[in-house]
Amino acid sequence: MTNASPTSARFASSVHRQRLARASKAASEQGLDALLITPSPDYAYLLGYRAPAMERLTCLVVPADGDASLVLPRLEEPLARHELGDLADDLEIIAWDETGDPIRLVQTLVGSPLRVAVQDQMWARFALRLRAALDPAEMVAAGHAMSALRAIKTPDEIDRLRSAASAADTAMLAITGERLSGRTEQEVSGRIRELLIDAGHDEAGFAIVASGPNSASPHHVADDRRIEAGDSIVLDIGGTVGGYASDTSRTAFVGEPPAEFAALFAVLVEAQRAACEAVRPGVPAASIDAVARDIISEAGYGDAFIHRTGHGIGMETHEDPYIVSSNPEPLVAGNAFSIEPGIYIPDTWGARIEDIVICTESGGERLNTTSTELNIVE
Amino acid sequence: MTNASPTSARFASSVHRQRLARASKAASEQGLDALLITPSPDYAYLLGYRAPAMERLTCLVVPADGDASLVLPRLEEPLARHELGDLADDLEIIAWDETGDPIRLVQTLVGSPLRVAVQDQMWARFALRLRAALDPAEMVAAGHAMSALRAIKTPDEIDRLRSAASAADTAMLAITGERLSGRTEQEVSGRIRELLIDAGHDEAGFAIVASGPNSASPHHVADDRRIEAGDSIVLDIGGTVGGYASDTSRTAFVGEPPAEFAALFAVLVEAQRAACEAVRPGVPAASIDAVARDIISEAGYGDAFIHRTGHGIGMETHEDPYIVSSNPEPLVAGNAFSIEPGIYIPDTWGARIEDIVICTESGGERLNTTSTELNIVE
Numbered sequence: 001m002t003n004a005s006p007t008s009a010r011f012a013s014s015v016h017r018q019r020l021a022r023a024s025k026a027a028s029e030q031g032l033d034a035l036l037i038t039p040s041p042d043y044a045y046l047l048g049y050r051a052p053a054m055e056r057l058t059c060l061v062v063p064a065d066g067d068a069s070l071v072l073p074r075l076e077e078p079l080a081r082h083e084l085g086d087l088a089d090d091l092e093i094i095a096w097d098e099t100g101d102p103i104r105l106v107q108t109l110v111g112s113p114l115r116v117a118v119q120d121q122m123w124a125r126f127a128l129r130l131r132a133a134l135d136p137a138e139m140v141a142a143g144h145a146m147s148a149l150r151a152i153k154t155p156d157e158i159d160r161l162r163s164a165a166s167a168a169d170t171a172m173l174a175i176t177g178e179r180l181s182g183r184t185e186q187e188v189s190g191r192i193r194e195l196l197i198d199a200g201h202d203e204a205g206f207a208i209v210a211s212g213p214n215s216a217s218p219h220h221v222a223d224d225r226r227i228e229a230g231d232s233i234v235l236d237i238g239g240t241v242g243g244y245a246s247d248t249s250r251t252a253f254v255g256e257p258p259a260e261f262a263a264l265f266a267v268l269v270e271a272q273r274a275a276c277e278a279v280r281p282g283v284p285a286a287s288i289d290a291v292a293r294d295i296i297s298e299a300g301y302g303d304a305f306i307h308r309t310g311h312g313i314g315m316e317t318h319e320d321p322y323i324v325s326s327n328p329e330p331l332v333a334g335n336a337f338s339i340e341p342g343i344y345i346p347d348t349w350g351a352r353i354e355d356i357v358i359c360t361e362s363g364g365e366r367l368n369t370t371s372t373e374l375n376i377v378e
Numbered sequence: 379m380t381n382a383s384p385t386s387a388r389f390a391s392s393v394h395r396q397r398l399a400r401a402s403k404a405a406s407e408q409g410l411d412a413l414l415i416t417p418s419p420d421y422a423y424l425l426g427y428r429a430p431a432m433e434r435l436t437c438l439v440v441p442a443d444g445d446a447s448l449v450l451p452r453l454e455e456p457l458a459r460h461e462l463g464d465l466a467d468d469l470e471i472i473a474w475d476e477t478g479d480p481i482r483l484v485q486t487l488v489g490s491p492l493r494v495a496v497q498d499q500m501w502a503r504f505a506l507r508l509r510a511a512l513d514p515a516e517m518v519a520a521g522h523a524m525s526a527l528r529a530i531k532t533p534d535e536i537d538r539l540r541s542a543a544s545a546a547d548t549a550m551l552a553i554t555g556e557r558l559s560g561r562t563e564q565e566v567s568g569r570i571r572e573l574l575i576d577a578g579h580d581e582a583g584f585a586i587v588a589s590g591p592n593s594a595s596p597h598h599v600a601d602d603r604r605i606e607a608g609d610s611i612v613l614d615i616g617g618t619v620g621g622y623a624s625d626t627s628r629t630a631f632v633g634e635p636p637a638e639f640a641a642l643f644a645v646l647v648e649a650q651r652a653a654c655e656a657v658r659p660g661v662p663a664a665s666i667d668a669v670a671r672d673i674i675s676e677a678g679y680g681d682a683f684i685h686r687t688g689h690g691i692g693m694e695t696h697e698d699p700y701i702v703s704s705n706p707e708p709l710v711a712g713n714a715f716s717i718e719p720g721i722y723i724p725d726t727w728g729a730r731i732e733d734i735v736i737c738t739e740s741g742g743e744r745l746n747t748t749s750t751e752l753n754i755v756e
Contacts (some may be wrong), residue, residue, distance in 0.1 A: 120503040218456075
């Protein structure tokens with residue numbers, strides 16, 4: 001057997017009660033008869049505890065009209081009631097036995113819907129069975145309905161994001177103050193994980209250390225390459241604090257960088273700064289991407305900026321809103337997202353700068369406060 | 379950004395080449411035009427590296443006829459090529475840019491199929507979009523085709539499971555030799571995680587510590603309850619070694635157990651032993667469940683055994699074959715699974731014993747070798 005993660009994103013039951021009511025309202029507004037939410041960040045957002053996604057179906061049914069129900073395996077019921085506390089009084093909890101048919105239970109709860117939405121990350125094995133059981137209902141992904149709730153953070157959520165960013169900054173300051181040359185990427189990555197925990201993270205989620213030519217691979221996995229003089233090093237680190245994610249990137253250089261790298265990096269600093277400053281309610285996400293991309297392209301590095309400018313952040317490290325040229329949605333106050341342009345020259349070097357930014361009524365607020373300048377290290 | 383997990387389940391490229399060929403053959407045998415495999419244990423099984431399941435689609439396309447292709451975001455391409463090594467030569471690798479349409483790329487690769495299978499854990503958001511793009515093709519879950527490959531372990535895989543089981547046994551022996559009373563469940567759980575790593579696990583996956591009345595909740599999450607005299611304690615621990623999982627449960631008691639608990643536990647030992655001894659090729663999985671369940675039921679605890687007897691294990695802690703009354707499939711040599719009956723008396727106490735067992739031509743081989751008797755602890 002395996003167990004669930006400890007509760008880490010809990011607010012008062014009244015908060016989760018409001019979230020369930022808002023989810024029901026969002027379903028109604030989007031012409032959905034019900035939301036079907038399996039264990040995932042959406043599930044934790046609504047119910048306040050993280051259940052593992054497993055081969056046994058757990059499914060929260062949020063109807064557009066009426067009270068929510070929770071279908072779950074009988075052996076998960078004690079844990080669920082323990083974690084839910086008095087929120088359990090608001091739910092009909094229906095436990096199924098090992099040989100039971102949970103798909104049938106969900107079907108009975110939703111009746112004969114015209115249109116239902118399933119949680120974006122629901123396992124296909126469940127989505128396909130639910131689709132067959134609910135035929136001819138239309139089945140869509142719940143992403144839009146859920147992100148309408150989750151993409152606007154409350155002050156309490158922003159506090160947690162701020163705590164997480166601050167903890168990541170502490171770890172970043174510590175690692176960029178250490179000697180890095182002579183150590184392998186894996187060693188430095190392991191050290192960063194320690195620093196993330198020491199700084200107050202509940203868990204160290206990731207610690208990208210991409211050195212020398214590896215820094216040209218945005219999602220490089222730290223390996224046994226030994227860092228040496230003349231290396232650029234992309235550090236991209238994060239974890240969770242109180243169920244909310246941190247994510248920050250800085251670039252270091254072992255010794256003084258050649259003029260060519262310094263020139264590239266100056267463009268990146270400017271692009272990242274300008275994109276942060278462009279943040280305010282009403283500006284389309286695509287425009288923020290364009291601000292960074294235009295500066296990088298005009299300097300001749302357009303083909304080397306091979307990813308979007310950023311992603312929303314909250315209970316997930318990547319969530320809505322995405323800061324990408326294909327997203328015309330206007331930013332709204334309460335949005336939280338990364339701004340992280342990068343420039344990558346294959347087989348040579350790369351650089352990235354990443355801050356988490358909150359869209360406030362008066363503009364963008366950077367939660368990360370370390371300098372974005374190049375960190376010269378030994 | 380976040381990064382992928384380090385490679386941990388890699389075999390020689392020739393092994394993965396064979397696995398891809400077998401997957402293609404399995405698709406053909408099951409009347410499927412293609413398997414669509416997103417990052418998951420199936421993906422790691424076939425390609426030898428773990429990619430994260432993300433909002434950007436990565437999809438391995440394994441046609442029943444022809445070579446496999448890998449559709450992935452451009453920024454993941456350097457990592458994928460690095461991890462794939464010379465296996466990359468066997469794949470058509472198609473990278474898409476941030477504003478590209480990966481669903482369309484997959485559609486182009488599979489053409490106009492009659493029937494495709496999607497990886498069981500594929501996110502619903504992708505499965506629903508693929509389904510619409512491939513309409514009117516029938517879409518099914520790939521579970522059956524993939525488990526036909528993965529459920530029969532090779533000697534190399536069994537070696538890794540044996541190493542994992544041995545490491546878990548080392549940790550279990552250590553924790554049951556320590557004083558547990560006076561410590562909280564969380565403290566003991568944290569200690570077990572250290573012991574799992576010390577014993578050679580790459581990562582500590584879980585460490586259930588369920589004491590006193592909490593031991594009646596099979597998936598209890600360790601909390602701040604302090605262990606005291608007269609407690610039963612269910613310890614259920616595991617992690618991974620070389621990409622393969624360990625999972626073992628033992629029960630401890632603080633001080634001498636009352637006669638009532640001793641009687642219950644004697645039934646459990648007998649049920650677990652008998653189920654292990656019943657393992658051999660050709661026996662239906664349901665029969666193994668029945669062996670344990672009948673003994674427990676005849677002793678009057680039938681209603682207190684609220685879960686199946688076991689689950690397959692390999693790259694995932696839970697995978698096929700499931701040892702449950704609804705599974706008539708016969709065991710075959712090379713199957714690896716847990717045998718873990720439990721007895722749970724609500725609000726009072728509970729007990730579980732779990733071993734990983736390999737079905738060999740000559741019967742069941744227990745990989746866990748610690749005593750299944752009750753551990754009397756201080």
